[in-house]
Amino acid sequence: MSKKPASKRARTKQRRLSPDERRQEFVAKATEFFSEEGFGGGTRALARRLGVTQPLLYRYFPSKDDLIKEVYRTVYLEPMDSGWEKLLADRSRPLRDRLKEFYDAYTKVTFSRKWLRIYLYSGLKGLDINRWYVGIVRDKILSRIIRECRHQVGLSAQNRPNAAELEMAWVFHSGIFYYGVRKFIYESPVLESKEQMISDAVDAFLAGFERVFGEKEAVRAPAAKEVVI
Amino acid sequence: MSKKPASKRARTKQRRLSPDERRQEFVAKATEFFSEEGFGGGTRALARRLGVTQPLLYRYFPSKDDLIKEVYRTVYLEPMDSGWEKLLADRSRPLRDRLKEFYDAYTKVTFSRKWLRIYLYSGLKGLDINRWYVGIVRDKILSRIIRECRHQVGLSAQNRPNAAELEMAWVFHSGIFYYGVRKFIYESPVLESKEQMISDAVDAFLAGFERVFGEKEAVRAPAAKEVVI
DNA sequence: TTAATTAGTGATCGGCCGATAAACAACGGT
DNA sequence: ACCGTTGTTTATCGGCCGATCACTAATTAA
Numbered sequence A, B: 001m002s003k004k005p006a007s008k009r010a011r012t013k014q015r016r017l018s019p020d021e022r023r024q025e026f027v028a029k030a031t032e033f034f035s036e037e038g039f040g041g042g043t044r045a046l047a048r049r050l051g052v053t054q055p056l057l058y059r060y061f062p063s064k065d066d067l068i069k070e071v072y073r074t075v076y077l078e079p080m081d082s083g084w085e086k087l088l089a090d091r092s093r094p095l096r097d098r099l100k101e102f103y104d105a106y107t108k109v110t111f112s113r114k115w116l117r118i119y120l121y122s123g124l125k126g127l128d129i130n131r132w133y134v135g136i137v138r139d140k141i142l143s144r145i146i147r148e149c150r151h152q153v154g155l156s157a158q159n160r161p162n163a164a165e166l167e168m169a170w171v172f173h174s175g176i177f178y179y180g181v182r183k184f185i186y187e188s189p190v191l192e193s194k195e196q197m198i199s200d201a202v203d204a205f206l207a208g209f210e211r212v213f214g215e216k217e218a219v220r221a222p223a224a225k226e227v228v229i
Numbered sequence C: 001t002t003a004a005t006t007a008g009t010g011a012t013c014g015g016c017c018g019a020t021a022a023a024c025a026a027c028g029g030t
Numbered sequence D: 001a002c003c004g005t006t007g008t009t010t011a012t013c014g015g016c017c018g019a020t021c022a023c024t025a026a027t028t029a030a
Helices: A019-037 A043-050 A054-060 A064-077 A083-089 A095-110 A113-125 A128-152 A163-185 A194-213 B019-037 B043-050 B054-060 B064-077 B083-089 B095-110 B113-125 B128-152 B163-185 B194-213
Strands: none
Touching: A019 A043, A019 A054, A019 A064, A019 A113, A043 A054, A054 A064, A064 A113, A064 A128, A083 A095, A083 A128, A095 A113, A095 A128, A095 A163, A095 A194, A113 A128, A113 A163, A113 B113, A113 B163, A128 A163, A128 A194, A163 A194, A163 B113, A163 B163, A163 B194, A194 B163, A194 B194, B019 B043, B019 B054, B019 B064, B019 B113, B043 B054, B054 B064, B064 B113, B064 B128, B083 B095, B083 B128, B095 B113, B095 B128, B095 B163, B095 B194, B113 B128, B113 B163, B128 B163, B128 B194, B163 B194
């Protein structure tokens, strides 16, 4: 193989991108790259994938860590949709329908090899942004779901969710989440219909919530165990 | 700081370990080390933690990769207990009790920072051993659970589980599993009583399985969707 | 057309990595 | 007390890493 000046003026004129666009392009490709290689991936390999030389990265980002931070920022912020809370809270529709629609939407943005890998890597690193995200899920999504469940089974939806309810919502949520992990990370065969998986999970959750928390709580553990965390 | 001949005969006589014991000791410490640092962790840092010099590792293991393989081997095999299948299949006891006891035991060996981190790292690497483990869980645990659930709700427990049932068991199992991830990886606050979490999850799962698969399946999607995967 | 500015490259630095070889220290049988 | 064996260290190799700098090429403003 000889030298490779290829792609030098490969396509007609190849508009020069504005600095901001170029930066964003780098971040986007870097996200793909790091999601595959992990954040241990080298800047030279990344630059090769971008079709540029390695030092050029340092014109756009002060350090590799800064680039990585931007990757996190875009990946975590991208899927957030403020409409979700309203969707979950809309009591003019059956709760079952709301939950199904919410998880259809939620998994549409989070179930990708890219997103899940970045998420797991950042979780293993113990990054603040991961903690922030977990907190958002708990406060904006799961707490809301519990309020709606309480209302559904005729309990007061006033107080904050207690720890046991929250845990049950987490187990439900995580079960769905892990479908994505099995499919896109483990590349293990899963039920081909994501919609059916969600539908069954929602039905099971609602049935379970009712059995565990509905009505006669007499048989359950003493209230001391249900401290709010 | 001067040279550090410390720990040279530090404790009385310091029995010299047999080669096999020494090897195992190295693997054990290496497991801890890699679970914290990830497998990108350096051999020098590992050796420092072992209190020896780096080249010594290469007397016991031909390469870093071989050491890592042994780490995987011990971590994955350690928790496997052949008694679990029997426990799950023992129909002289209520299914609810069997499931609770099984998950109490299962989470006792898998819920540790060490195990979970190694598991997630190997999953992200797409290692064969991870696929093998997922297959074991599916075939030895979840399939068994479904047979017992079917028997419980009066269905034939003969045929293999269909894809929808299997998925539901996965969602249940993953929900419990992720409690460990949240606690030990994300270090997020969780319901302090693991037993209650399991108990509620089991109750919800059983209620859900009955509602979704019990009796009148008329309302469910056409059978075509329930192909065995 | 020319000068100034910006985009991109080649060469290179120090540092850490996995791995090897040779020297040295400790033990065990006789 | 000796010597062979085994355990351990010191010194070092080539290679890849993140980062820097001086330089060239392309673009824009005049």
